[in-house]
Amino acid sequence: xxxxxxxxxxxxxxxxxxxxxxxxxxxxxxxxxxxxxxxxxxxxxxxxxxxxxxxxxxxxxxxxxxxxxxxxxxxxxxxxxxxxxxxxxxxxxxxxxxxxxxxxxxxxxxxxxxxxxxxxxxxxxxxxxxxxxxxxxxxxxxxxxxxxxxxxxxxxxxxxxxxxxxxxxxxxxxxxxxxxxxxxxxxxxxxxxxxxxxxxxxxxxxxxxxxxxxxxxxxxxxxxxxxxxxxxxxxxxxxxxxxxxxxxxxxxxxxxxxxxxxxxxxxxxxxxxxxxxxxxxxxxxxxxxxxxxxxxxxxxxxxxxxxxxxxxxxxxxxxxxxxxxx
Numbered sequence: 373x374x375x376x377x378x379x380x381x382x383x384x385x386x387x388x389x390x391x392x393x394x395x396x397x398x399x400x401x402x403x404x405x406x407x408x409x410x411x412x413x414x415x416x417x418x419x420x421x422x423x424x425x426x427x428x429x430x431x432x433x434x435x436x437x438x439x440x441x442x443x444x445x446x447x448x449x450x451x452x453x454x455x456x457x458x459x460x461x462x463x464x465x466x467x468x469x470x471x472x473x474x475x476x477x478x479x480x481x482x483x484x485x486x487x488x489x490x491x492x493x494x495x496x497x498x499x500x501x502x503x504x505x506x507x508x509x510x511x512x513x514x515x516x517x518x519x520x521x522x523x524x525x526x527x528x529x530x531x532x533x534x535x536x537x538x539x540x541x542x543x544x545x546x547x548x549x550x551x552x553x554x555x556x557x558x559x560x561x562x563x564x565x566x567x568x569x570x571x572x573x574x575x576x577x578x579x580x581x582x583x584x585x586x587x588x589x590x591x592x593x594x595x596x597x598x599x600x601x602x603x604x605x606x607x608x609x610x611x612x613x614x615x616x617x618x619x620x621x622x623x624x625x626x627x628x629x630x631x632x633x634x635x636x637x638x639x640x641x642x643x644x645x646x647x648x649x650x651x652x653x654x655x656x657x658x659x660x661x662x663x664x665x666x667x668x669x670x671x672x673x674x675x676x677x678x679x680x681x682x683x684x685x686x687x688x689x690x691x692x693x694x695x696x697x698x
Contacts, residue, residue, distance in 0.1 A: 373452040373473070373556055378402040382419045383541050384457035387478060390545035391455070392427050396552065399449045400430040404460050437461045446470055453555065456510060457544065465512055473555050475510040478544045480537075482506060482522055484570035487515035492540060493533045494573040497598035499590065502526050503536070505544045507551040509562065518562040520551050530620070532600040578603040581615075584685050585633035589621045589651035604659075607633070608684040609677065617665055618657035619643070633683040644668050644677060 373396050377388055380403045391398055401424040409416045417425070424431045434442040443466050446454075454475040456463065468475050481491035483506040488494075495503040504524040508517040523543055527536060554560040581599045583592055583606065596605040596619050604615045622645055628636060636645045636652065643654030659665045660675075 373397070373552065374399050374450070376400050376402060376446060376449055376451040376454045376471070377420075377424075377457075378454060378459040378463075379420045379457040380404045380418045380460050381458050383480070383537060383544070384459075384478075385419050385423050386541040386545045387455070387457050387548050388420055388423050390549055392423075392429075394549060394552075398429050399451055400432055402432045402434070402446075402459070405433045405435055437467070438464050443467060443470075453552070455548065457548075462512075462514065463510065468510055468512065476520070476548075476551060476555070477508050477510045477515070477517065478548050479506045479508065479515055480540045480544065481573065482524065483508065483515060483519060484565040484567060486571055486573040488573035489575040491573040492537050493576050493598045495598075496527060496531065496533050496536060497594050499594050500527055503540070505540060505547045507547055508565075516565060516567070518564055520554065520560050520562070521547050523547050530597070532597045534601040576603065581605045582685060583607045583616065583683075585646070585683060586649040586685075589648040589653040592648055593619050593621055593653055608686060609660075609681065612661055614661075615659040615665075616655055616657070617659060619653050619655045622652040622654045631682055633685070635677055635679055635681040635683065637679055638668075638672055638677070640669055640672075644672070646683060 375391060375396050375398050377391060377398055379388060388401070401420060403418045403420045406415050406417055408414060421431050421433070432442065432445065446467060447470055451471045453473050454467070454471045455478070456475060457478045463475065479491065480503070481495065482504045486494055491503070502524050504522055506522045507520045509520065511517040523546070525539055525543060551560065576599065581603045583595065585592070596616055599605050600617055604617065606613050606615045608614070620643070622643070628647060630647055632647055632649045634647045636647055638644050639654070643656045645652055645654055655668055657665055657667050658671055
C-alpha cells in the first residue's frame with residue numbers, strides 16, 4: 373500500500389523502519405519543525421526526520437497542520453493509508469478524510485485507558501501492572517477511534533518509563549505491520565471503545581517530578597520510575613535540588629514517628645532509608661548539582677547525608693540554577 377507516515381519522536385522511529393523494510397511504499401514523511409535543543413540551543417532534526425533522510429524519503433514539516441497548501445500536498449500524494457505515531461498535533465477532518473483506507477494511529481496504551489500525550493509515563497506513575505499497544509482508526513476525538521488490534525505487555529516493579537518506551541516502540545512496529553496486513557486484505561475489525569472506562573494521560577512537565585514525601589513509599593517509587601529519564605524526580609537537600617533516579621520500597625518494618633522525608637539510616641548495598649507518608653523507601657541512585665548520576669554507595673563514600681536530615685519537597689531553585697550541570 374502507499375503510505376504517508378506522520379510522526380516525530382524516537383518512539384515512532386522503529387515503526388518507520390519497519391515500514392521501510394516492508395513491501396509497502398512510503399510516499400512521504402510528515403514531522404514537526406526542527407527545534408533548538410540542549411544547552412547550546414542548536415537546531416536538531418526530529419528523530420523521524422533523521423530516519424527519513426537516511427532512506428531518501430521526502431519530508432514535510434508544516435508549521436500549521438491546517439495549512440491549505442499542505443493539505444493539498446497530501447491530497448496530491450493520494451495515499452491509501454496515513455500512519456500517525458506520536459506526531460504531536462491533532463489532525464483536522466480535512467486530512468482524516470484523505471486516505472482511501474483511513475488514518476491509522478499507533479498508541480502506547482490499551483485504549484480506552486490512558487488517552488493523551490504521555491500514556492507510558494502515567495501507566496507507571498499510576499502503578500499499572502500491564503499496558504500495551506493499540507492500533508485504531510482515527511476520528512476527530514483524542515484517541516477515541518475504533519480499535520483494530522491490541523497487544524499487552526507486562527510492567528515489572530523496577531521498569532522505568534524509558535525502558536517501557538523502548539519495549540513498546542518495538543511492539544508498536546509489530547502491531548502496525550499486522551494491522552496493515554488486515555487492512556490490505558479487508559479483514560481489519562472496528563471495535564468501539566468503551567468510553568465509560570477511559571482515563572487520561574496528560575502531557576508531563578518538569579514540575580511533575582517534584583517528590584511529595586507525604587505520599588506513600590509505593591507512590592513515590594512509581595513516580596521516580598515514571599519520570600525516568602525525563603524530567604526526573606527531585607527533592608531538596610540543604611536547599612539544593614537533587615534528583616533521585618532509582619529507589620525501591622524498603623521491606624523492613626520500622627514504626628518510627630517522624631516527619632515524612634526524614635533520613636533514617638544508610639545501609640550499604642541497600643540504600644538511603646527515608647520515611648514517607650506511608651512506609652519506607654531506599655534511595656539507590658541520585659544526582660546532585662555539578663555531578664553525574666551515581667549510585668548511593670559511591671555518593672556516600674565521599675559525602676554524607678546525616679541521619680535525621682529532612683529531605684524537603686520545596687527548596688531554593690536559585691542555588692541549583694547557578695550550577696546547571698546536572
